[in-house]
Amino acid sequence: MTSQLLADLEWRGLIAQTTDREELTKDLNSKPLKFYIGFDPTAPSLHVGNLVVILVMRRFQLAGHLPIALVGGATGLVGDPSGRNEERTLNDESVVEQWVGNIRSQLERFLDFNSGKSAAVMANNLDWTKPVSALEFLRDIGKHFSVNQMLAKDSVSSRLESGGISYTEFSYQVLQAFDYLELYRRDNCRLQLGGSDQWGNIVAGLDLIRKVESRSAHAFTIPLMAKSDGSKFGKTAGGSVWLDSEMTSPYAFFQFWINTDDADVEKYLKVFSFKDRSEIERLIETVKVNPGAREAQRELAREITSLVHGADQCAKVEAASLALFGQGDLSALDEKTLAAALAQLPKVSINKGEAFPTWVDLLAATGVVDSKSAARRIVKENGAYLNNEKITGEDFAPTKADLIHGRFLVLRKGKRDLASVELI
RNA sequence: GGCGGGUUGCCCGAGCGGCCAAUGGGAGGGGACUGUAAAUCCCCCGGCUCUGCCUUCGAAGGUUCAAAUCCUUCACCCGCCA
Numbered sequence: 001m002t003s004q005l006l007a008d009l010e011w012r013g014l015i016a017q018t019t020d021r022e023e024l025t026k027d028l029n030s031k032p033l034k035f036y037i038g039f040d041p042t043a044p045s046l047h048v049g050n051l052v053v054i055l056v057m058r059r060f061q062l063a064g065h066l067p068i069a070l071v072g073g074a075t076g077l078v079g080d081p082s083g084r085n086e087e088r089t090l091n092d093e094s095v096v097e098q099w100v101g102n103i104r105s106q107l108e109r110f111l112d113f114n115s116g117k118s119a120a121v122m123a124n125n126l127d128w129t130k131p132v133s134a135l136e137f138l139r140d141i142g143k144h145f146s147v148n149q150m151l152a153k154d155s156v157s158s159r160l161e162s163g164g165i166s167y168t169e170f171s172y173q174v175l176q177a178f179d180y181l182e183l184y185r186r187d188n189c190r191l192q193l194g195g196s197d198q199w200g201n202i203v204a205g206l207d208l209i210r211k212v213e214s215r216s217a218h219a220f221t222i223p224l225m226a227k228s229d230g231s232k233f234g235k236t237a238g239g240s241v242w243l244d245s246e247m248t249s250p251y252a253f254f255q256f257w258i259n260t261d262d263a264d265v266e267k268y269l270k271v272f273s274f275k276d277r278s279e280i281e282r283l284i285e286t287v288k289v290n291p292g293a294r295e296a297q298r299e300l301a302r303e304i305t306s307l308v309h310g311a312d313q314c315a316k317v318e319a320a321s322l323a324l325f326g327q328g329d330l331s332a333l334d335e336k337t338l339a340a341a342l343a344q345l346p347k348v349s350i351n352k353g354e355a356f357p358t359w360v361d362l363l364a365a366t367g368v369v370d371s372k373s374a375a376r377r378i379v380k381e382n383g384a385y386l387n388n389e390k391i392t393g394e395d396f397a398p399t400k401a402d403l404i405h406g407r408f409l410v411l412r413k414g415k416r417d418l419a420s421v422e423l424i
Numbered sequence: 425g426g427c428g429g430g431u432u433g434c435c436c437g438a439g440c441g442g443c444c445a446a447u448g449g450g451a452g453g454g455g456a457c458u459g460u461a462a463a464u465c466c467c468c469c470g471g472c473u474c475u476g477c478c479u480u481c482g483a484a485g486g487u488u489c490a491a492a493u494c495c496u497u498c499a500c501c502c503g504c505c506a
Binding site for chain 2: 164228229231255258259260261262263264265291292293294297321324325369371372373374376377378380381382383384394413414415416417
C-alpha cells in the first residue's frame with residue numbers, strides 16, 4: 001500500500017518537488033512516518049485551494065502515515081511573504097485566535113483524529129513560539145541562519161525587487177523552520193508537506209534540523225493548482241470558494257464544481273477524487289465521448305460536496321440543482337421539492353398583504369447583485385427572468401398570479417444565477 | 425537629513441483648470457452560439473427617488489463662476505544624493 005503512495009501521487013500530478021526521492025521512498029515504506037502541514041489563519045475559513053493540500057494529507061494518512069495538522073497561531077500573526085508582492089496587514093491577535101479555532105474544526109473533517117495509534121493530531125505553533133523570548137530566539141535559533149541565504153529565497157528576493165519587505169515578514173522563514181525543528185524534536189516528525197510556494201520555508205527547516213540535530217528530514221511540495229485558462233483556481237465572481245457553509249453555501253459550492261471547464265476536469269478528478277484510478281479514467285473518457293452530459297463534473301461535484309458538507313447536504317443541493325436547471329416549467333415541480341430546492345438559494349421574503357416590490361428591488365434585496373442599478377442593467381440587457389420567463393421593463397413587478405404554489409417566485413439573473421422569493 | 429517623482433474607479437493605467445462619472449486594457453456582468461463548458465462576436469460595467477440628481481480621482485484646508493487637474497499642510501510609496 002505505502003509503496004504505491006508516491007506512484008499514485010505522481011500519477012495524480014501532486015508532486016512538485018521532494019528531497020531525495022529514494023530516501024523518502026525508503027522511509028515511507030519502512031514504517032509509519034510522522035509528517036506535518038501548516039495552515040496559517042489568514043482568513044476566517046479554509047478555501048478550496050487549501051483542500052488540495054489537505055487531501056494529500058489524507059492520502060498520506062490512508063497509506064498509514066501519521067499526520068500532524070499544524071495551525072499557525074504564531075506564524076499567522078507574522079505573515080508569510082511567499083507569493084505576495086506586498087506586505088500583509090497585521091491582524092489582531094483576537095481575530096487570529098478565532099480563525100485558528102475555525103480552521104481546526106474544519107481540518108477535523110478531513111483527517112481521522114480518533115483511531116488510536118494511527119490518529120492524526122493537531123498542533124498550534126503558538127504553543128511553543130509564544131514562551132520563547134526574543135533574546136532566546138535570536139541566540140538559539142537566529143544564530144543558525146545566514147542572512148545571505150535568507151535573502152536568496154524567492155519569497156524574499158522577489159519582494160526586495162517589488163517594494164521591500166519588513167523585518168517581520170523577513171523573519172517568517174525562521175519561524176517556520178523553528179516549527180519543523182520543534183516537531184522533529186518532540187514528535188520525531190520527519191516530513192513536511194506544503195504547496196510548492198512553501199519549498200523555501202520547508203527547506204529552511206531542514207537546514208535548521210541538520211545544523212542543530214545533525215539529522216536529515218524530508219520535504220515534499222505539491223504543485224499550486226492552476227486552471228487551463230490561466231485564471232486563478234478557486235475563485236468565482238463572488239470571490240473565493242470557502243469551505244465554511246456560511247461563507248459559501250453548499251449549493252454554491254456544488255455549482256462551483258459542476259461548472260468546471262472540460263479542460264480542467266481531468267486534473268481536478270486526479271487531485272480531489274478518492275475514486276480509484278480505473279474509475280477516474282472512465283470518467284475522463286466520458287468527457288471526451290460525451291462532454292455535454294458532464295458526467296465527470298457531476299461526479300466530482302458530488303464527491304467533493306459530500307466530503308466537505310456531508311452526504312445529506314450534498315443530496316439536497318444536488319436535488320436543487322437538478323430541479324432548478326432541469327426544466328423550464330418550475331410549476332411542474334411539486335411544492336416540497338421546489339421548497340427544498342429554493343431553500344438552497346439566496347432568498348428574500350415578502351409579507352402577505354403588502355404590495356409586490358419590483359423585480360429589480362427583489363433581486364437587489366437577495367444580494368445577487370450589488371445595487372439596484374446593477375439589477376436594472378440586467379433587465380435592460382435581457383438577462384432578467386421570473387420563474388424562468390424573461391421579463392422586460394425596469395418597473396416590472398410580479399403579481400399574485402406569478403406565485404408558484406401560492407408562495408414562491410424564482411428570480412434568475414443571466415443563465416445560472418438564481419434567487420428565491422417567498423411570500424410569508 | 426537633502427533633492428526629485430508619485431498616490432485616479434475591483435486591478436493596471438491615461439487625464440493635468442470647464443466638453444470628466446473621468447480615455448485604454450484586464451477582471452467582472454448580460455446577450456448570441458452551446459452543454460449550467462471553452463473559444464468567438466455584440467453590449468454593459470459608481471450610486472439613486474434616473475431625460476435629472478448625488479458621491480468619487482491619498483487626507484484635510486484654500487484659490488476660482490468652475491478643480492482629478494492650481495496652492496498649503498499632512499500621510500504613505502518610489503528614486504537619486506548624504
